Structure formats: structure tokens, C-alpha cells
Amino acid sequence: MPSHKQRKADKVGTLIIIGGHEDREGKREILKEVAGRVGKGKLVVTTVASEEPEESFEDYRKIFQDLGLKGVTHLNVNQRADADSEENGKLLQDARGLFFTGGDQLRITSLIGETHMETHIHNLFESGGVICGTSAGASVMCETMMIESEGGESHRIGRLRMAPGLGLIRDVVIDQHFAERGRMGRLLGAVAQNPRVLGIGLDEDTAIVVEELCYFTVLGEGAVYVVDGSCITHSNIAEEAEDHILSLYDVKLHVLSEGDTFDLKERRPLNAHQQDAGTNLENSATIPEIENPQETPATDG
Template identity: 55%
Template structure:
């Protein structure tokens, strides 16, 4: 299998706890030196960049991060400005907020800032994305589809993402918005990819070796369509219900691990109780 990703990722299903224990955001901050490293908040996806940027800046400052920058790109001209490229080149961690994932790719695609994000990630900058910022990390991302509906044959709209992780399609706000149907359609249309649905206040921490660990209060759902034996997916009669056989699903909770390369959960070895009692 080709290389899955170039650097570390934290992918959040949206609505992470910002007022209570803030466990996910604390984990984000633990990935950098809070005294020396630069954390960049990318407000590209949101229509309220000042408000959202200020909210996250306040949270990260209270969690002890000393050096924080805002990457605010509201048109393609901004993605060509040297000042924004310099921000990205110095970043140890970049945090993409929620909003509209298509806005991210349409503003960044083909620009010097797009290249700078990829180069920074390759050399070790941690990418973190919540909600729209989670979906856009993939090479192919979901941009729209029916929530809380039975899957239909060809009703999903997808587009190229940032491509920081390969052969994975990510959906967020997963159980809260009833998105299992649209993830199944995504996998029926792209069976070479793993589908990963992430609940709110839940995240996956993905390492460069292709393993991820679940953190947070919800669940993560991994849909594997590589062994599908039949599907009726087609552009014809798109409103017909999707049918597919032999699709596999894993459901993971806080602390569970998954290997994206071999498409299997990682089972923690437990000590033999009798052996433990003899010690």
C-alpha cells in the first residue's frame, strides 16, 4: 500500500468541549512546546473568522500556549501573500476550525500557501482539524449529502481535499447528525478508501506509521468496503436505495486503536489473570 500520510494528525468530529475539562484541546496543546512553539489557528472555513479566531485564541492561551497566530484567508489573494506563508513556515501546529470545507480547498488550492501547508506538515508540523477542518484533511472529501436518511445510489457530492491522509474518507458530527447513510454511499463509490465517522467531542490521533488512537466522549466508526461483493451504486436512478453486500464496520471508543495500513483494530494484550495473581 502507498504511504498513507506524511505527518501527525489530530482529527476532531466537531463540537469538542471548550468549557469543561477540554480533554481534546489539552491533548492538542500537549503536542507542542507551549513556551516556544507557534500554534496557528486557521479560520479559513468559517464566515466569522474574527469571532472564531478570538474564541480559540482565548482557549489556547488559557491552556498555556504562549505563541499563537491567526491564519485568516478570505480570498485567494490572501493565500499568495508572503506574510501568511511565513506564518505557516514557522508553525509547529496548525488548527483548522469548522465551517465550510469546500471554502478551504477553493481558497487554497494551487496557491503558495497550499504548498507551504504541505511542506510544513511533511517536516513535522502537526495538523489539527475540527468539523470542516476534519473532512478536508482527506484526498477525497464529502462536501454534502443527506443526513438521517437511508443511503441512496448516487446522492453524495465529493471533491478533492487537502490530501494529508490517503485512502480515507472522514465524516464528522457523525452519530449526532445520523450520517451513517452518507458514509456508506461514500464507501460504495470509493471502495478502496476506508470510511471514518467521528462523533462530536471525539477525535482520532493519527501517527506517521498509520495507526490512530481514539480520544473523547463519543465513538469512531470505521467502514471497510474492500470486500464488498455486490453494489448497485450508479448514476442511473440516483434516488433508489443503495444496496451493497459484505461491508465491514468497526466501532471504537476512547483508548481504542486502529491500524489504517492493515485495516484492523489493534487489540491490547491482556495479562493472564492467573499469572498476575502469582506475582
């Protein structure tokens, strides 16, 4: 079977990336979105990240069946051999969606990285499927993921460990339980290590729905924080000792709430584009009126 790294997708599906502790008893807005995207197809729930896989699966099985899904299947991986098994591969071949539960993101990559299962996951995504993940299952979506760092304080240069993720979405690094665990410092630290990537922090019960790897829309009760380091003018991350506090100048921050949409290519909220256009219209409206507007030279609007 060819590696997903050797293939170029003609079409990609949807990513639903959740900051953890999504509402499971009330409106269940995020899980309803997952169910709606899967529709009449099969949803595979993988508990590879969890230390209590059976309990975790049963919780989600009941919820998704209550939300109308008929086919909810468990994919558990306890060792790397499970990720290469033909039986588990068949579970994904006819699936419409895959849902990663929370737990430890390093368990996900260490158990399924460079296996047939990882290839099946990329095949599902590249054929238009829906890939979802909450908490650890959110962090693993990236090409590079955070696996360890203290939150709730200013970031110290040497206290962030990162590792390869599944690479479903590139040029971003994702953190979860964001405001609740005070993780702004470590997200800044991740962006400082490579300002090419966007840092995305997701509050609990909050998700981004990523379409075509081009833009995402915010869903849920909390906020999404986007850290853009492309215009950083100074960083001390390569100059100071590991226990030194990180310094960054000219970092751009966007804070988004439900319904906001962000353009991943332009690195701008889509409604900001609209506001920019509106500003141009307002500026043009300040030109004094003349008696015969047909004789007015054309402008750029």
C-alpha cells in the same frame, strides 16, 4: 516553490482530526491534546472555513492560551490572493502546529488549493508538524472529501457530492458530527463509490490522533466508526437510478471508543491483533499435557 505533489516526505507529523463540537469549557481533553503536541512552539489558527473568522479565532485564542500556549496566531484567508501572500506564508514557516476551525470545507479547498499556502501546509506536516482540524477542518484532511448529502436516512445513490481535499491523509474519507446527524448512510455511499478507501465517521467531541499515517488512537467522549468496503460482494451504485436506495453486501464495520487504536495499513484495530494472538495461545493451551514437554515437537504458537 516546488509543489508538495512532487515531493516525497522523509517524515510526517501528527494529524488530530476532530468530529466537531469539541469540549471547550470542561475537561477540554481534545484541545489539551492539541496544546500538548504543540508544546512551546507556535500554533496558527486558520479560520478560512468560517463565516465569522474573528469571533472564531478569539474563542480558540483564549482557550489555547489558557491551556498554556504562548504563541497563538491568526491566519485568515478571504480570497485566493491571501493564500499566496508572502506575509501569510511566513506565519506557517516557523509554526509547530496548524488548527483548522469549522465552517464550510469547500471554502478551504477553493481558497487555498494549489496555492503557496497549501504547499506550506504540506511542508509543515512533512517536517513533523501537527495539523489539526475540527468539523469542516476534519473533512478537508482527506484526498477526497464529502461536501454535500442528506443525513438521517438511508442513502440514495445520487445524493452525495464529493470534491478534492488537501490530501494530508490518503485512502480514507472522513465524516464528522457523525451519530448526532445520522450520517452512516452517506459514509456508506462514499465507500460504495470507491471501496479502496476506508470510511471514518467521528462523533462530536471525539477525535482521532493519526501517527505516521500508519495508525490512529481515539480520544474523546464519543465513538469512531470505520467502514471497510474491501470485501464488498455486491453494490448497486452503478446500476440503479440516482434516487434509488443504496444496496451493499458484506461491508465490515468497526466501532471504536476512547483509547482504541486502529492500524490503517492492516485495516484492523490493534487490540484485535492482540486478541487474535491471545486466541492462538488459548487454542494451544487445549493440547493435552504430556509428561516430558521437552520432547514435544515445536508448534507455530
